[in-house]
Amino acid sequence: MKSTQNQNTDYEYYLQAGLALINDQQFASAIVAFDNAIKADASQAIVYQYRGATEFALGNIKAAIADYDQSITLNANEAGSYFNRGIAYEAQGEFTKAIADYDVVLTNNPNYASAYFTRGNAYLALQDFDAAIKNYSQSLTLRPDDPEALFNRASAYHALNNFDAASADYLTAINLNPNLANDLLQ
The missing domain is CATH 1.25.40.10 (Tetratricopeptide repeat domain)
Incomplete structure (x- = not known):
């Protein structure tokens, strides 16, 4: 032993x-x-x-x-x-x-940005767009330059027909990472 x-x-x-x-x-x-x-x-x-x-x-x-x-x-x-x-x-x-x-x-x-982001993804998958937006927004409060959180929040806004907010987030995300759209759509 x-x-x-x-x-x-x-x-x-x-x-x-x-x-x-x-x-x-x-x-x-x-x-x-x-x-x-x-x-x-x-x-x-x-x-x-x-x-x-x-x-x-x-x-x-x-x-x-x-x-x-x-x-x-x-x-x-x-x-x-x-x-x-x-x-x-x-x-x-x-x-x-x-x-x-x-x-x-x-x-x-409560300051774990990635947990807000991933919880936002789960809500997005469940089509609870308001909850997804809330979580992406909290993630962005902690990490304001996160292009993926912006892109995903834009998708949730788009699903709610809030096209002005969606466009603003899409543009900001792409300005932060010009390759983001290609990366996410592949």
Whole structure:
């Protein structure tokens, strides 16, 4: 049986190896490293979050959600797991679940612009255009030069037939990033 110190050393080694493999975009190998880190110490929430992100990168959405669930079980205050699980839920078309996760993130950190942006995306997908606009506007309060938030808010305005506001946001977004329309429409 290994000592606690050896288990901690093994955990840290495998965790760092997994992170390095992610940086090299060797996602399948990173999963193996994170699996080994979990074998060494299954009580660390962050390794489940990293493995979940890696599973997501590989397109394994259900496995990613399961890892985020475990991370949250181990540390209910881990905002990154809620945020990432929200993105995974969106990828599955489960927008209401995604919004609930973004709500948790924003309750703990009301200045998290990306959570407003992604929650806006979920509301946009649900065709709740007023809520989408509210979230994009909050995101833009925190990051005023975000062309994607402007573009998406413009889309919501357009859906509500508020063409003046839509045009203003579209123009501002394209002025900030002239390639944005091409990038988003591809």
